[in-house]
Amino acid sequence: GDSVTQMEGPVTLSEEAFLTINCTYTATGYPSLFWYVQYPGEGLQLLLKATKADDKGSNKGFEATYRKETTSFHLEKGSVQVSDSAVYFCALSPTDSWGKLQFGAGTQVVVTP
Amino acid sequence: NAGVTQTPKFRVLKTGQSMTLLCAQDMNHEYMYWYRQDPGMGLRLIHYSVGEGTTAKGEVPDGYNVSRLKKQNFLLGLESAAPSQTSVYFCASSESSGRETQYFGPGTRLLVL
Numbered sequence: 001g002d003s004v005t006q007m008e009g010p011v012t013l014s015e016e017a018f019l020t021i022n023c024t025y026t027a028t029g030y031p032s033l034f035w036y037v038q039y040p041g042e043g044l045q046l047l048l049k050a051t052k053a054d055d056k057g058s059n060k061g062f063e064a065t066y067r068k069e070t071t072s073f074h075l076e077k078g079s080v081q082v083s084d085s086a087v088y089f090c091a092l093s094p095t096d097s098w099g100k101l102q103f104g105a106g107t108q109v110v111v112t113p
Numbered sequence: 114n115a116g117v118t119q120t121p122k123f124r125v126l127k128t129g130q131s132m133t134l135l136c137a138q139d140m141n142h143e144y145m146y147w148y149r150q151d152p153g154m155g156l157r158l159i160h161y162s163v164g165e166g167t168t169a170k171g172e173v174p175d176g177y178n179v180s181r182l183k184k185q186n187f188l189l190g191l192e193s194a195a196p197s198q199t200s201v202y203f204c205a206s207s208e209s210s211g212r213e214t215q216y217f218g219p220g221t222r223l224l225v226l
Contacts, residue, residue: 034214042219042220043203043220044205044215046214046215089156100158101158103155105154
């Protein structure tokens with residue numbers, strides 16, 4: 001079945017450091033891929049998405065490229081801020097989906113001043 | 114717009130008690146979802162609805178029931194709560210299926226003793 005694997009956390013960084021969170025997936029066809037972010041005490045919100053191979057999603061300085069050949073959708077940010085401290089979820093929506101999202105386990109990111 | 118709201122924010126139940134969680138959205142979305150979030154497991158879909166009057170089972174439906182009598186509301190019921198249902202519950206909605214963004218509520222924290 002479809003699945004998403006993302007690196008375990010917590011990931012602890014200093015402010016202005018480079019962030020990478022790895023995400024790989026297993027799915028048939030061409031799923032859509034998403035990164036959602038959950039700030040402390042809040043619900044999830046969409047950070048970025050990509051719907052076809054080689055698409056790059058970007059938002060708030062974060063980027064991720066849909067790599068069909070490596071079945072990956074790694075999240076990157078060049079210079080993190082304390083306000084980026086959150087839990088990040090990689091998710092996929094299968095090709096023939098009615099709306100189902102398959103989530104990874106989440107990666108907690110802690111940015112220190 | 115309030116987006117997606119959830120009631121209550123926090124609840125403590127004793128084993129065997131029942132309760133209903135209410136989700137409301139003001140975005141005129143067709144699709145609504147109930148997820149549970151447990152440590153290290155990401156979000157798992159409990160039930161979903163593709164329109165008013167429809168419901169369907171997700172990945173972990175046992176012990177829960179749902180109803181969607183009005184387009185803007187999606188109710189999640191626990192008939193006889195068990196400690197295994199201690200979790201954080203999130204409601205979400207989307208305009209349509211698959212590649213559309215899901216909008217999440219702030220969550221309900223449920224503790225079953």
